[in-house]
Amino acid sequence: MLTRILSLTVLCSLSVSACTKRDAASDSLMEGLLLASAGAGAFCGLSSDGIAMAGEVLLDVTSSSPSLIEELKARDSSLAIISSGSGLLRVQTERSSEWFKGIRGVRSAQRNFVYHMQATPDDALYADLSWPALIAAPAVWDQRSDCSSVVIAVIDSGIGLGHSEFAGRLWTNSGEIPDNGIDDDGNGFADDVHGWDFIEDDATPDDRYGHGTHVAGLIGAAGNNGDGVTGICWNARIMVLKVFDAAGLTTTDRVVRALDYAVENGASVINLSLGGTGGANGDLTYGALERARSSDVLVIAAAGNEGRDNDIEPFFPASYDLDNIIAVASSSSADGISSFSNYGAVSVDMAAPGESVLSTFPFLNGKTDFEAFDSIQDWRHVSASWRVEEVDAVDKRLCGLSDPSGAGSRYTANSDSMAFRQYDPEGEGPVRVSFLAKIDTEPLHDRFEVLWGTGSSAPQNLLTYATGPRFQTVGWIQYSFLIEESGPIQLGFRLKSNSSVEAEGVTVSALSLSRQNDVSAYKRMSGTSMATPLVAGAAALLRSADPSCPYLDIKNALLAGGRPAPAFAGKSGTGRILDLPGAAANGGTCLFP
Missing domain, CATH: 2.60.120.260 (Galactose-binding domain-like)
Structure with missing residues (x-):
């Protein structure tokens, strides 16, 4: 019943009143737009430059001191401070971002863009998919399967912290004493033993949505233990950074704070199975990713699930012009382009399997x-x-x-x-x-x-x-x-x-x-969200073999070592699909397995 209702409502025309019948001709015209944006979530409006929080501006400030806040309110008494932290000031205002530029203490101002997850639920009607065979992982696992010498940050909806597949496989902050309420290591986050929840602003980044657990399982679910599934890394250190709220949305301010946390706390590979159309080179998220680049961190980002060309309509963060980003499309079991996957001869780097992927999940729902x-x-x-x-x-x-x-x-x-x-x-x-x-x-x-x-x-x-x-x-x-x-x-x-x-x-x-x-x-899901962690896991596996190998050498090995796929010719920068032995063989001076 639910599937039937969804198929009727999602395709409803935007041109009619909220409580009136649909117009069939309008349905046909609007289908593409609505399918792309139906999961966009609360609080935001859509414009030509992407989805952002309505009535919000994000300020990059030298200091969120009382004097700056007083000056802002003196200029506009209706302005309200929503939150502050990590050099960002989030304000509610009817002013445009341009209005804030030139105010002393404000380095830059922009809209608070919205990102959404890049996964779609799957079910038993989809054919089984064996991603290890598709990327030839067993040939490398014979040599190396342990990634625990590097830290992989998963910026997502959290992880099911009690899931058996992650026991002993989460990053542990050695400078923090658990549950004492004190910021022992002085990094600004008290009790951040395994990461941080940027929604509740606490040290328990548990997953109540499922997306992040599924993503993390593809990177580092326990392998060779006779139970459940495996990730590319049979053993891993995963840093858990929760940025998605209960509606499955996140925003620029959360993502920027999580990126900075990951870099400052030792991550060398970051997975971003998220994105949106809001953004531009040089904005706040770009700045955080550039800081990651300066710290030799490789970032793997989903290309998006709208089935469109990112060269024409960029999808961020995958489309930022930074060489420490690998933008990942989704491939089918037959090496074709997944029908939902974005692509781009310039803006997308490579593909990986992203259809009907079985991985970890933190809960089961009862009768609906x-x-x-x-x-x-x-x-x-x-x-x-x-x-x-x-x-x-x-x-x-x-x-x-x-x-x-x-x-x-x-x-x-x-x-x-x-x-x-x-x-x-x-x-x-x-x-x-x-x-x-x-x-x-x-x-x-x-x-x-x-x-x-x-x-x-x-x-x-x-x-x-x-x-x-x-x-x-x-x-x-x-x-x-x-x-x-x-x-x-x-x-x-x-x-x-x-x-x-x-x-x-x-x-x-x-x-x-x-x-x-x-x-x-465990659950099957499809999306560039699932393809992305396979590349992130591969990057971590290579980097764990030679932690001194620079991010650009890791990236080049993954791109050059991919398997050519005719369907991706002219649809990605390499026209290739992830191939683990091929990547390991293209390390140059780096010592890969």
Whole structure:
């Protein structure tokens, strides 16, 4: 049922009101855009230069001192400081980034770009894929399989820290005493034993999404232990840096902080299975990657999953013009270009297997409950502005409008309405909530909120909020949250507006809930997110054989040693697919296995 609902809603036209039927001709025209952007997530608007957080500017400052903050607020009293750290100041403002340039203490200013994961879930309908054979890994494993002499940073959604495949295979900060609440090594992060969580700003980068665990398993899941799967590195030291939130999104400020942490704490290979269209050479992420280059760090980045040419529309960070980056496309089991994979004769370097890849996963979901949206009477609501609209026999949606009159209807000013109901999915463990939403609100002032709670009253715990004209620019947004509650929950959707501009409101569709059980699980996924860690693992394996080998020699060995693939001729810089023996044979003066 869910697959059917998704196929109907994701292709919905952007030109119609949030709660009206679709136009078939518009569906056809908009299909490519919506499939590329449906997972873009909350808080951001889409423009010609990429997705960024609405109403936010990221400042690179000499110091986030009170005097600078006071000067900024003196210039604009409506400006608000969201966060600061690592030389970055994140502010909420209606000003453009250009407005901040020239202010003393501000080195640069830019929009806070959004990155998303580059993976797609897989299932048993996909043919089995054996990536070790495709990259000829066993021929090298006979000589070397231990990468523990180097540190590999995985900047992602975290790792399932309790997964059996990672026991003894995580980087350990020897300068830190665990759980004493003190920054023993003076690096600015207390108790950062295995890495850092840049979402919660703590030392427990556990994975509640799954993407990072899957990526890390391809690099360093335990090998030759008679259990589960293996990574390219049978033994590894993986630094865990969590930057993705519960909706599967991250932003420039988090990625920059994670990159700097990785470099400053000894990583020599960094995996970035993420990206977005926002960015430019010389921006803040570029600067962090350039600092990595100066420290002899090799960065492996996903080329993206939009099936387009990155030479025409760059995809960052893979498209930055830095020679310490390897941009990786996805290849099929037949050495073809995966249908979802981005490519580029100049901007993409090589490919690696990325379809139906089996790897580690931190949890299993129990039985899934699907919300049918049969009647608004199933929902408790604080005003009459919420309703259910039936698009067709299987597609119904919950709509938040103060005037539910149909096409072109808009919510009214000074409204505050909520629809909520109780759920108690079968099984044990926390509740995984997923849904699609279309959002159109006045930027900064009006907002859509997702809330949860327990008991019988309206929920008050905020999961996330969104503001801005998402309906016109992005279309359906995929949300996914984990609620740490083992009993029944109240789930609510709220629409709030001020006294000025009104817009079209919000629509919720494809709502599902299930219990999430933490286990040492495995899952098949596809994407350039899966191809990227195979190259990162290969880079770590080569570098572990000769840690003094410069990053550029490692990169050249991987590119020159790839297996030629006609499908990639003119589609990547090398036209080659990762081949581990070929890379090992192209080390030049470096001593590879």
